[in-house]
Amino acid sequence: MIRKRQWHVRSKWKRHLGLIGQRKLRRHIPPTSLLSRKTLRAYLKRYSVVYVKPVYGSFGNHIMKLSRNVRRRGYVVRREQRVQAVPAKRVERVVFRHARSRAFLIQKGIPLLHLGGHPVDYRLMLLKPFRDWRIMGVMGKVASGARIVTNYNHGGRAIRFRESLRRAGFTAKQIDAVYAEMRRVGLLAARQFGSRHKHCRRLGIDFAIDTNRRVWIIEVNTNPFYELFRHHEDRTLYRRIHKIMRHIGKTQLNR
Ligand SMILES: Nc1ncnc2c1ncn2[C@@H]1O[C@H](COP(=O)(O)OP(=O)(O)O)[C@@H](O)[C@H]1O
Ligand SMILES: [Mg+2]
Numbered sequence: 397m398i399r400k401r402q403w404h405v406r407s408k409w410k411r412h413l414g415l416i417g418q419r420k421l422r423r424h425i426p427p428t429s430l431l432s433r434k435t436l437r438a439y440l441k442r443y444s445v446v447y448v449k450p451v452y453g454s455f456g457n458h459i460m461k462l463s464r465n466v467r468r469r470g471y472v473v474r475r476e477q478r479v480q481a482v483p484a485k486r487v488e489r490v491v492f493r494h495a496r497s498r499a500f501l502i503q504k505g506i507p508l509l510h511l512g513g514h515p516v517d518y519r520l521m522l523l524k525p526f527r528d529w530r531i532m533g534v535m536g537k538v539a540s541g542a543r544i545v546t547n548y549n550h551g552g553r554a555i556r557f558r559e560s561l562r563r564a565g566f567t568a569k570q571i572d573a574v575y576a577e578m579r580r581v582g583l584l585a586a587r588q589f590g591s592r593h594k595h596c597r598r599l600g601i602d603f604a605i606d607t608n609r610r611v612w613i614i615e616v617n618t619n620p621f622y623e624l625f626r627h628h629e630d631r632t633l634y635r636r637i638h639k640i641m642r643h644i645g646k647t648q649l650n651r
Contacts, residue, residue, distance in 0.1 A: 398648040403595040404619045408501055409451050411589075411616050418588040424581050425613050431500035436491060440464070440471075445505030447544075448491055450498055454617070456547030460494055461505065462487065474544050506604040506612045509564045514539045516560055517546050517604045517614060519624055520582045523640045524597040529586040531579050532640075533633050534603075535624040536560040554627040561605075570609065578603055578611050589616055597644050 405411050412428050415421055429435040431448060439446045440462065448460040461474045470483040473490055482490050508515040516539075521532040538560070540551035561571045586599050600620025604612040622641070625634045 398595050400619075400649055400651050403593075403597065403648050405593055405596070407451050408449065408453070408615060409499070411618070412501070414589045414592040415585055415613065415616065417592065418584060421581065421584055421588060421613070424585075424611060426504040426506055428501055428503045431491070431495060431502045433488060433492075435502050436488060439502050439504065440487070443504045445507070447503045447505050448495070449501050449503065450495075451501055452499070455549040456545035456552070457549075458494070459545050460491065461544045462491070463505070474542075476550070477542050479542065503614075506614070507607045508604050509560075509607065511538055511555070511560060511563055515544065515546060516555065516564070517602055518557065518578070519620070520578055520601045520603055521620060521622060521625065521637060522582060522586045522599045522601065523637065523644070524586075524590065525640045525643055529583060529590065529599075530640075531582060532637050533625065533628055533630065534575070534578065535628060537624065548621065548623065554624045556627065556629055558629075566609075574605060574609055574611065578605075581611055581613065585613060585616060593618070595648070597648070598641065 409430060415425060444464040446462050450458045459475065463472045465472050465481065468481065470481060471487050473480045473482050508517055510516065516536050518534050518536050520534045522529050523532055534557045536555040536557055537546035537552045538555050539546045540553060543550050546552040558571055561574065582601050585601060589599065590596055596618050598618065598620055600617040602614040604614050606612060622637050625637055628634065
């Protein structure tokens with residue numbers, strides 16, 4: 397039997413490293429580094445929006461978003477529902493007080509599509525029941541309230557892929573093109589990640605579509621939550637995912 401630590405990669409940093417080996421993927425992965433005073437300064441200088449996330453975190457917990465505030469020469473810092481204006485000289489202190497001694501990542505912010513004022517991103521589900529990866533489907537997630545994360549645990553709601561893009565003003569042709577691109581990049585990512593982590597057979601990829609219709613991988617999850625797929629237009633999809641998950645679970649322990 398395969399132990400959980402063999403198939404589930406807990407560290408976001410290791411999951412990032414598992415992807416960037418493939419050159420063709422790099423233009424779909426936002427610049428990402430381990431957080432340090434040096435990387436924080438460099439990212440804040442280079443990008444107008446950055447995200448700070450715990451290496452051992454999930455469900456959207458402890459994520460911070462820093463946006464440059466040009467006129468007032470400082471930053472707008474958001475976490476959960478809280479918004480704070482921070483002068484430039486205090487921003488390092490605010491970030492490291494949040495991180496304390498835990499390991500964090502810093503990542504360039506992607507300008508996500510918005511629906512009704514809330515950010516939206518997508519979950520593409522891939523499973524490897526036998527030898528090959530299968531793309532199961534995609535669902536959108538909309539953040540609730542003033543939140544910066546779309547995770548279910550933070551009130552994120554499911555939205556269907558086509559409907560979300562239609563509402564964001566995409567034509568049917570543009571929607572098809574974005575989905576084809578997401579599938580192409582998702583499969584490339586699964587093959588690359590799978591070649592590094594041989595026991596990994598389930599992947600939930602968090603995809604962003606930016607305001608220029610480019611697709612970005614925000615993160616890959618090796619133990620993906622799939623309740624979202626209960627809302628999929630294909631009413632049989634959830635059960636099919638569940639069945640393959642159970643099949644994989646027969647040879648892979650949950651501990
Ligand atoms: N670089 C980024 N640009 C834009 N939004 C981001 C970025 N990183 C995270 N987010 C938002 O925060 C959510 C949670 O981040 P994620 O990296 O998936 O961590 P978790 O493991 O906690 O789900 C994402 O689904 C997305 O909505
Ligand atoms: Mg996520």
